[in-house]
Amino acid sequence: GQNIDQPTEMTATEGAIVQINCTYQTSGFNGLFWYQQHAGEAPTFLSYNVLDGLEEKGRFSSFLSRSKGYSYLLLKELQMKDSASYLCAVSGALRSNDYKLSFGAGTTVTVRA
Amino acid sequence: DTEVTQTPKHLVMGMTNKKSLKCEQHMGHRAMYWYKQKAKKPPELMFVYSYEKLSINESVPSRFSPECPNSSLLNLHLHALQPEDSALYLCASSQAVLGMGQETQYFGPGTRLLVL
Numbered sequence: 001g002q003n004i005d006q007p008t009e010m011t012a013t014e015g016a017i018v019q020i021n022c023t024y025q026t027s028g029f030n031g032l033f034w035y036q037q038h039a040g041e042a043p044t045f046l047s048y049n050v051l052d053g054l055e056e057k058g059r060f061s062s063f064l065s066r067s068k069g070y071s072y073l074l075l076k077e078l079q080m081k082d083s084a085s086y087l088c089a090v091s092g093a094l095r096s097n098d099y100k101l102s103f104g105a106g107t108t109v110t111v112r113a
Numbered sequence: 114d115t116e117v118t119q120t121p122k123h124l125v126m127g128m129t130n131k132k133s134l135k136c137e138q139h140m141g142h143r144a145m146y147w148y149k150q151k152a153k154k155p156p157e158l159m160f161v162y163s164y165e166k167l168s169i170n171e172s173v174p175s176r177f178s179p180e181c182p183n184s185s186l187l188n189l190h191l192h193a194l195q196p197e198d199s200a201l202y203l204c205a206s207s208q209a210v211l212g213m214g215q216e217t218q219y220f221g222p223g224t225r226l227l228v229l
Contacts, residue, residue: 030211033218042203042222043156048214087155091216099144099207099216100169103155 002026002102006088011110012078020073020107026092033101034062034073035087043087046073075109083111116140117221119204125227128194134224136187136204143209145187146218147179150201156220162187163209194228201225 003025012018024032031050035043049055049064049071061074075082088104117138126132136145144163148156161169162181176198178190187204202225205218 030216031214033214040201040225042220045217045219048217050213085153091211093211098169099163099209099211099218100158100161101216101218106153106155108153 002090002092004088004090004102004104006086006104006107008105009108009110011112014078014080014111014113016078018075018078018109020075020086020088020109022071022073022088022104024069024071024088024090024092024102024104026090026102028092029066030091030093032062032064032071033089033091034060034071035089037085037087037106039084046086078111080111080113083109085109117204117206117219119202119221119224121224122222123225123227125229126191126194127229128196130194131190131192133191134189134202134204134226136189136206136221137185138206138219138221139185140206140219141184141208142206142219143184144207144216145181146205146207147177147187147189148203148205148220149198150203150223156203160189191226194226196228199226199228 006022034046037043047062085106089101147159150156160179180188201223203223204221207218208215
């Protein structure tokens with residue numbers, strides 16, 4: 001089975017940094033994804049990690065440690081528009097034609113002025 | 114272009130109605146997905162199509178019937194739904210390839226469904 005854990009809620013101040021952790025236990029591993037979802041909207045793709053280390057994309061960075069089953073999403077210089085739910089998802093397929101993503105429950109980030 | 118479109122944006126239907134949700138992508142993706150999402154919950158996978166064939170059905174009740182008429186279109190036919198089926202229905206697509214992020218799923222804006 002697949003088990004993906006992330007905190008339910010986090011609050012931070014505008015301009016600050018927030019780190020959202022995600023731990024996973026999956027039967028296979030082909031990569032880890034982070035999505036952002038604003039209330040009432042569709043998830044949008046933020047980042048993908050398959051190798052250990054840090055991937056940086058502007059204000060957002062994502063880190064992966066495969067041996068620890070651990071990832072984090074780092075949001076720097078927080079802006080009010082970053083208030084959203086952040087979903088950690090794992091591609092854990094064992095079969096080559098299984099493209100399912102297993103999603104964590106999501107972390108709601110609230111940015112305060 | 115990473116656009117997936119869905120129609121309608123909103124739908125209100127009675128429990129005896131028949132309606133269809135539509136999804137379209139022109140990214141050349143050969144895997145398409147239907148998800149159901151309730152408020153403050155993650156998307157819940159319903160169906161996966163790969164090369165226009167149904168490859169995964171996550172034990173979805175038969176009142177939901179998917180259809181993939183061609184490689185760009187995905188429909189979800191609804192019949193005799195229950196009020197608890199009210200949710201945001203999301204369509205997504207990806208390349209039908211595993212590895213190196215090629216299975217990244219791109220989501221449409223969703224259809225907000227209310228069953229009365």
